[in-house]
Structure formats: C-alpha cells, structure tokens
Amino acid sequence: MRSKEKIKRNGASLVYGRYSIKDLVDIEKLRQIFERFSLVTGFTAGLAVYPTQEILIATGWRDVCTKFHRAFPKSLQGCRESNSSLSKQLRELKEFSISKCKNGLIAGATPIFIHGEYLAFVVTSQVFFEEPDIDRFKRQAELYGYDLERYLEDVRKVPVVSEARFTEVLSFLSELAVGVAEQGLRNMKIEESYRELEGEIASRKSMEQALRLAEEKYRNIFENAVEGIFQSTQDGRYIAVNPAKARMFGYESPEELLANITDIKSQVYVDPQRRVDFQSLVERDKFVKDFEYQVFRKDGSTFWISENARVVQSKEGEILYYEGSMQDVSDRKEAEELSKTLITNSPVGIYIIQDRKFQLANQCFHEITCYGRDEFSTVEPLELVHPDDRAEVKQRALDMLARRTSTPYEYRHISKDGKTKWIMETVTSIQWKGNRATLGYFMDITQHKQLENQFIHAQKMEAVGRLAGGVAHDFNNLLMVIMCYSEMIRGKLREADPLCQFTEKILQASKRAISLIRQLLAFSSKQILQPEIVNLNDTVTEISWMLQRLIGEDIDLVMNLDPELEVVEADPGQIEQVIMNLAVNARDAMPHGGKLLIKTANVNLNGKKALEHGGLRPGPYVVLTI
Numbered sequence: 001m002r003s004k005e006k007i008k009r010n011g012a013s014l015v016y017g018r019y020s021i022k023d024l025v026d027i028e029k030l031r032q033i034f035e036r037f038s039l040v041t042g043f044t045a046g047l048a049v050y051p052t053q054e055i056l057i058a059t060g061w062r063d064v065c066t067k068f069h070r071a072f073p074k075s076l077q078g079c080r081e082s083n084s085s086l087s088k089q090l091r092e093l094k095e096f097s098i099s100k101c102k103n104g105l106i107a108g109a110t111p112i113f114i115h116g117e118y119l120a121f122v123v124t125s126q127v128f129f130e131e132p133d134i135d136r137f138k139r140q141a142e143l144y145g146y147d148l149e150r151y152l153e154d155v156r157k158v159p160v161v162s163e164a165r166f167t168e169v170l171s172f173l174s175e176l177a178v179g180v181a182e183q184g185l186r187n188m189k190i191e192e193s194y195r196e197l198e199g200e201i202a203s204r205k206s207m208e209q210a211l212r213l214a215e216e217k218y219r220n221i222f223e224n225a226v227e228g229i230f231q232s233t234q235d236g237r238y239i240a241v242n243p244a245k246a247r248m249f250g251y252e253s254p255e256e257l258l259a260n261i262t263d264i265k266s267q268v269y270v271d272p273q274r275r276v277d278f279q280s281l282v283e284r285d286k287f288v289k290d291f292e293y294q295v296f297r298k299d300g301s302t303f304w305i306s307e308n309a310r311v312v313q314s315k316e317g318e319i320l321y322y323e324g325s326m327q328d329v330s331d332r333k334e335a336e337e338l339s340k341t342l343i344t345n346s347p348v349g350i351y352i353i354q355d356r357k358f359q360l361a362n363q364c365f366h367e368i369t370c371y372g373r374d375e376f377s378t379v380e381p382l383e384l385v386h387p388d389d390r391a392e393v394k395q396r397a398l399d400m401l402a403r404r405t406s407t408p409y410e411y412r413h414i415s416k417d418g419k420t421k422w423i424m425e426t427v428t429s430i431q432w433k434g435n436r437a438t439l440g441y442f443m444d445i446t447q448h449k450q451l452e453n454q455f456i457h458a459q460k461m462e463a464v465g466r467l468a469g470g471v472a473h474d475f476n477n478l479l480m481v482i483m484c485y486s487e488m489i490r491g492k493l494r495e496a497d498p499l500c501q502f503t504e505k506i507l508q509a510s511k512r513a514i515s516l517i518r519q520l521l522a523f524s525s526k527q528i529l530q531p532e533i534v535n536l537n538d539t540v541t542e543i544s545w546m547l548q549r550l551i552g553e554d555i556d557l558v559m560n561l562d563p564e565l566e567v568v569e570a571d572p573g574q575i576e577q578v579i580m581n582l583a584v585n586a587r588d589a590m591p592h593g594g595k596l597l598i599k600t601a602n603v604n605l606n607g608k609k610a611l612e613h614g615g616l617r618p619g620p621y622v623v624l625t626i
Contacts, residue, residue, distance in 0.1 A: 015117045016115070037060075045124055046123040062126045229324075231323045306329045310323060349362065351442060365442055409424070422448075534567060566620065579624075
C-alpha cells in the first residue's frame with residue numbers, strides 16, 4: 001500500500017490522498033496578507049509547493065534577486081539548488097531552517113505539515129545578518145556578467161537584520177500559513193460532509209424514483225405481457241395472475257380466475273400427477289424450465305402449456321410461493337405429433353446421423369435395411385453400402401452436404417439378411433440436439449431398377465422388330481418377283497414337262513417364305529389387319545419352332561391343343577404377335593428356366609360368365625391360354 005507522502009496530484013503532496021495546499025488555502029487572499037506584511041515589515045514572504053518547488057506567492061522581493069540573481073540563467077540555477085536543499089532539510093527537520101544561498105543572501109524557510117503531510121513551505125529571504133563583503137559580490141558580478149555598478153547599488157539596499165528578528169518573522173509567517181491551511185482543511189471537511197449529505201439525499205431520492213419506475217415497469221410488463229404470469233402457493237391456490245393467463249384459460253379477467261380456481265392440482269392439471277412432478281422438481285432445484293403439461297380451460301377443453309417457474313423463499317429458507325410464466329404450445333405439440341406421424345408412416349426411409357452413428361430412423365428405414373430399432377445404432381453407416389460403391393457414396397454425400405449438388409444419388413445397399421437392393425438417397429445438414437447432424441432420405445428403388453432394365457430390353461426388342469419388319473418387306477418384294485416368274489414359267493410348260501415339278505417346288509418354297517414373312521411382320525407389329533377363318537391350332541403349330549428359339553433352351557415349350565377346336569375369324573399375323581409377346585413376357589419372368597404351356601379349348605359363355613369377361617356377348621368362344 002502506498003504511503004500518504006507518496007500520494008500526489010501533479011507531483012504535489014496530498015492530505016488524505018485528496019487535498020493539496022492549493023485546495024486548502026485561498027492563495028489570492030493569503031497573497032494580499034503577505035503583501036501587507038512585506039510592506040509593513042520590509043521582509044520578503046513566499047509560499048512554495050513541496051516537492052515541486054512551485055512558487056505560489058512571492059511578495060516584497062528585492063531587485064538584487066529579481067533583476068540579477070533570478071534574471072540570469074547561471075545564477076538562477078544557484079537559486080534553485082539552494083531552494084531544493086532548503087526544502088529537503090525542512091522535510092527531515094520538520095522545523096524552520098536558515099542558511100545562506102549560493103548567491104550570498106540569507107534565506108529561511110519553515111515547513112507546513114497538515115496531519116503529518118508535508119504540503120508546502122513558507123520562505124523569507126534576501127537579507128544579511130552582517131555587513132556584506134562587497135568584493136565577493138564584485139567577483140560574482142564579473143562571473144555572471146552583471147552590470148557591476150547597478151548590481152552593487154542593489155546589494156547595498158539589502159537590509160542587515162539580527163538572526164533573532166529574522167527567526168521571529170519566519171515563525172510568524174509559518175504560524176499564519178499553518179493556521180490558514182488548517183482552517184481550510186476544516187472548511188473542506190465541512191464542505192465535503194455537506195456534499196456527501198446532499199449526495200446521500202439525492203441518492204435516496206434517485207433510489208425511490210428508480211423503485212417507483214421499476215414497480216411501474218414491472219406492473220406494465222405484468223399487465224401487458226403476452227405470456228401468462230402467475231404466483232401460487234404450495235397448497236395449490238393462485239395468489240396473482242395477469243390478464244394474459246386469464247384469457248389463456250378462458251376467463252374474462254384475473255379476478256374471475258382467482259375466484260373460480262381454488263385447487264390447481266384438480267382444476268387445472270389434466271393429469272394431476274404432473275402437479276406432483278412439478279412441485280418435486282421446483283422444490284429440489286429451486287426452478288423449472290420448459291415444464292410441459294396439459295391443462296383445462298374454463299369450458300372444459302384442454303390445451304398444452306410450457307412453464308418456467310421458480311421458488312420464492314424467506315431469509316430463513318421457507319418457501320413463500322411459486323412464481324413463473326407460461327405459454328400456450330398446443331400448435332407446436334400438434335405440429336410435433338403430425339411431424340412424428342408423417343415420419344413414422346412415410347413410405348421413404350428417414351434417418352439422422354451424428355458422430356458417425358445413427359441417432360434416429362423411421363419404420364420404413366428399418367424395413368428396408370432389416371435392422372431392428374435396438375440394432376441400427378451400432379451399425380456404421382457405410383456398412384450398409386456395397387463395398388464397390390462406398391467411395392463414390394461418401395463423395396456424393398459430402399458434395400450434397402456442401403451444397404455443391406442437389407441431385408439424389410443411387411447405390412447398392414446390403415441389408416442385414418444379405419440381399420442387395422438399389423437405394424436412391426438425399427442428405428442435408430441440420431442441427432440435432434444443439435449439434436450438427438445429417439438428415440437422410442432413403443428410398444428402395446430395386447423394383448424401379450428392374451422395370452428400367454425391362455424397359456431397356458423392350459426397347460432393344462422393338463429395335464429388333466423394326467429391323468425384322470424392314471427385312472421382311474424387302475424379302476417380300478423379292479418373293480413376289482420369284483413367284484411371279486415361277487407362275488409365268490409354269491403357265492408356259494405342259495403338265496408332262498419335267499420342269500413343272502421344279503417350278504412347283506419353287507412356288508411351294510415361296511409360299512413358305514411368305515408365311516415366314518408374315519410371322520416377322522407380326523413380330524414387328526407392321527402387318528396390315530387381314531381377318532380370315534383360321535384354326536388356332538394351326539397358327540400355334542406354325543410358329544412353335546420360332547417360339548422355341550425365342551424363349552431359349554432353359555424353358556420347355558409344352559402345347560396342349562384341342563383337336564376338336566372350332567375355327568375363328570381373326571388376323572393370323574395379329575394372333576401370332578400376341579402369342580409371341582406373351583411368350584417373351586413369360587420368358588422374362590423365368591430368368592432361371594421353367595415351363596411355357598400353350599393351351600387351346602372350346603368354351604360356351606353364358607350371361608354371367610360373359611359379364612365377367614369384359615361384357616362379351618353370350619355364346620361359343622375359343623380360348624387360347626399361355
């Protein structure tokens with residue numbers, strides 16, 4: 001801790017760490033006193049600050065000092081050194097000190113101590129105790145460059161006084177200065193006490209005003225808050241409620257609510273056990289936050305509230321009452337319930353990953369992956385991805401989380417039962433329980449992939465069909481030429497001509513080729529409808545060889561044809577196309593081989609059976625089953 005003597009303001013010593021000599025003394029009035037003193041006695045008088053040596057008052061100074069000793073830099077330095085030495089002696093002696101200054105004059109000073117603090121010193125000087133040594137002052141004039149004649153004239157004007165007289169004057173000046181300073185200190189204390197009293201009065205008025213403003217502000221908040229605010233007792237009575245709470249519970253005013261609700265547990269809580277839970281928590285922790293429960297309105301309807309409350313206690317720790325606020329969260333609860341229902345029943349798998357672990361997943365996710373609710377949290381997310389797809393999936397997920405892309409990505413998933421499924425996935429970054437997490441949407445597109453493959457295959461078959469149709473048309477043109485010329489040759493030959501036999505063979509081969517073209521056109525869907533009387537058995541038999549090649553060696557072709565089958569009117573080409581299309585579909589449904597059965601039969605549909613088959617007219621029909 002700093003000592004009092006080291007507590008200074010602008011270098012000056014302070015009393016009580018606050019008051020300097022300038023604060024305690026009216027410098028101007030003291031100067032007037034010193035001036036009259038110098039005028040009457042012929043002695044100089046001065047007041048200087050310790051330790052800065054700042055001269056506050058200087059009266060009666062003689063020309064030898066003002067015009068010579070203090071007017072020339074070299075001799076001025078001597079004055080300053082003499083003053084410094086004199087002030088230090090006063091600090092140690094704590095009483096007056098008399099000495100000869102470096103310029104040859106007598107100087108005396110006495111310290112001003114106030115409550116132990118050395119604040120300043122009073123000085124009187126510029127006298128001789130004996131007749132001056134003129135030779136010394138001549139040398140001094142030559143040394144400092146004074147005007148000798150004028151200097152010596154001013155030296156002779158310096159009075160010669162006795163040391164006793166000098167001491168009496170010095171003592172008088174000291175007592176005068178100390179008395180003025182001590183009175184100043186007393187005045188400062190009185191003024192300070194008055195200011196403190198005024199400050200205390202103003203502070204109390206300010207506190208009272210602040211208290212009134214705080215009460216008004218609290219009342220304004222209480223009355224106009226949108227949240228319900230309350231105070232209630234331990235035994236379940238409301239002490240005070242604001243208008244918002246009254247409206248929330250369906251009452252016209254707080255007074256009506258206070259008059260009607262006398263038991264909070266039974267009249268407010270839908271589940272009374274929640275009141276027990278509330279009291280247990282608030283009395284244990286002294287507060288509750290976001291405590292949610294269902295309550296009754298005046299009309300008996302229910303709604304959800306979220307409550308923050310605390311215990312108000314006496315100094316002895318006794319619970320006086322509970323106070324808190326509440327808000328209606330019914331909309332949020334309904335939204336949460338709806339969101340939960342949508343997530344639970346969503347046809348898309350939904351999950352949340354945090355810290356590389358599954359934190360939440362819906363039912364569809366469990367059904368796709370075959371992992372139960374007690375298993376999925378231990379599964380590493382990338383373990384669900386086919387090993388060959390993991391690197392790409394990781395990069396695509398990072399790109400989507402960084403919003404470099406928004407396109408869903410597809411990959412192969414390995415479920416718990418070892419099956420491989422195709423998944424289309426989308427991920428986004430969210431906040432989950434205060435930390436960053438990943439929300440994912442997980443869709444099984446295996447069936448879609450199969451349909452996509454079938455569609456691609458169908459497109460290939462369509463291209464083959466168009467090619468076959470084009471070839472068939474060109475081939476048909478060639479056959480027409482062959483048959484035309486064959487007919488012309490046969491017309492020119494006699495029946496006994498051996499060439500007739502060869503010509504007939506050419507015509508038969510051409511007819512078989514035309515039949516083959518019809519089959520190709522039927523396959524390519526480019527044959528023009530030409531209904532005629534046909535036997536389906538013949539049609540099936542004619543294309544059976546082509547069907548066997550179409551379905552492959554892994555599938556057995558079995559035909560069960562009714563020998564008594566009736567004829568029908570139909571386009572043979574269209575019938576062949578239908579048979580071939582159904583055969584292709586059957587083949588695709590049996591990738592590991594099987595059996596293809598083609599059956600014909602006669603059937604007679606009555607009225608009821610006819611309606612079951614798309615409203616056909618009753619009567620005899622031929623059935624073709626594949």
